[in-house]
Amino acid sequence: MQDGESGGPRRRAEIFSATLDMLGSVGFDSLTIEGVAQRSGVNKTTIYRWWSSKSELLRDALLHSHILRFELADTGSLRGDLTALAEQVQSLLDDEHRRTIVEAALVGAVRHQAMRDLVVSFLDDRFGRHRPVFERAVARGDLPADADPAPLVDAMAGALWMRVLVRRGEVAGTYTRDLVGILMDGVTRAAERSGAPGR
Structure with missing residues (x-):
């Protein structure tokens, strides 16, 4: 997508919102660029100029829309950070609109390889954004240096x-x-086995 397009950032936000709204309401199968254009009020030729397929559009919508975004707190402990993260996920799922989008994405991932790839890309992106939580935990001694935080995130989510x-x-x-x-x-048990204090 060309950032230099007039009204680009605002138009992107409108298109991403319309894309996720449509995913939540009709699912991956029935999501179309034409439908997104109608919902967003953006000409479909403009959308096609920026994204060549609905998968590319949906990937950017999942990654960059504010709808599925939340900020991570630095509470000073791994327990506090995990609690804050769990509360953020809970808040996202408690919101009916956002929950519908997440459900549609997960259902689509079960049925379609393209949607599965998109969901995996989204989860990988979010895991990357969560990494500072675990880097801080290692620095404080809350986690062993060789700990893999992925199972921890998967278990909680x-x-x-x-x-x-x-x-x-x-x-x-x-x-x-x-x-x-x-x-x-x-x-704590993993930290004790490795000699780190853990808490």
């Missing part, structure tokens, strides 16, 4: 997704604290 998206259960503060507590028990 997976538990929240299962609770909200599958079981349709509420995520009370006690659930989040219990979940983080279970994860921290594992982190």
